Amino acid sequence: MKKLLFILLVIVSIFRVNSQTLSQTNNSNSSLLLGNNIDKSEYLFDKTLSQITNSDFEVYIPSQLSINVATKDKMLTVENLYNFQIKKTNNFLILGINGSGKINNSIASILENSNIVGGFSGNLLLGFKFFRIKNETDIYNAFVDKIKKIDKDDKEILKKLKQEIGNLGQIEGHWFYINPSIEGRKFKNYFPSNNFDSQIVKENKSLWALNIGYNYWSPNIYGFNSILGVSYTPKFTDNFSELTEFSLVEQQTATNNIIQRVSSSKTTVYSGEYKTSHKQDLNFETYLVHNKMPNFGLYLGYLNTFEKNIKTLTTFSTGLYFSKPKQPTNPSIGIVVNFNDINDNFNLDSDKKFSINLVTRLNIGSVFK
């Protein structure tokens, strides 16, 4: 099993040479229609009348399961997101189901002894998304009135009409969501100063979080294509990332009078005090892409973490993301700088106050893909 996971990781790394994730298309959203208001003409287009039976009008099969592989996070995610359009409106109900497997230990220790410390996570997403167009009637009238007089090859005049309509009004998106998740943690906690028999403690914990949030999108606020988000997350979490990873070698010796046999096995362990705690996160985020530089995105985040009887931890993050052409809100990679504990409540060491991360996905943007 461990070998299989290792081979998977190698394959994933090879894929990564060409792409950040295996799935980067816009089509990762699939949909179902609500109720029985299915457009019969769709079917009549595909079939002749004689072939149609009543059952043809009832089934729409959702599709496009997406598989994301992030080698940096050593994570394989299977995602499916359904958009249910509410009859003849720009309102959608959202249902998403995700599952992922994660490798927690360092690449170096995997390469050295093929020993994988794994974890799993799963989450459910329920949401309501809607789009509004300001001055929709004016835009409708202006478009209908002018487009008929324009020749299809007159690109300049079409461009001008686009600007004129933009001045009349623009679209904006709103998204409310609730996102419960569960994560499994399984590893060996190592206490070198304990008695020999109690040096290794197997930990097996289930962690959870309930993420409730709102996002707003506008294509143009002072020239910026903008996504703003606020979320509140009560959670049961741990300090696994603060533990120190070791590779432990165990040797067994068997001997008779002539031959001595030594066998050794390697295992990955973590030292440090492992703690779980109840916390609440309040997170404000924004992602901005300027019209003049569509391949660069600016990320700003302000996260407050509350814990009972403990002072608030405030983290400010800023990041620069790089995206492919025509994909401004779906960046490939970004560099994020975190300033931890900006209020100096915890007297953190200087090396913990500041961190730079290379990130492969933008969570806030994914909702408007």
Added chain:
Amino acid sequence: MNADVRLKVSGNTKAIPVVILEHLDFKNVMRFKNGEWSKTFLNFPIDTDKKLDFALLCAGIPFQECKVTVTIRVGNKTKSKESTDIFGPKGWAIIKDELKL
């Protein structure tokens, strides 16, 4: 002459407030399903010039591409055309094209 017409618009489009076919305009007529917008008109009257004029106003994320596929069927013959436009800085894309029968 009448023909069956199907419109499909890429799923990255967020709203399609207006669709114009020949001289008729339709408000919010497209439906979102299976990851894309679609609408089929059966027995749609085509002008005597034997081509279908179509225009769509679409809203989406600036600099993404809006792709419209129009398919027309007369009798057993089917013809298709794909037109694209890039969403402008204020999120609008305009598709205006024609499909000859």
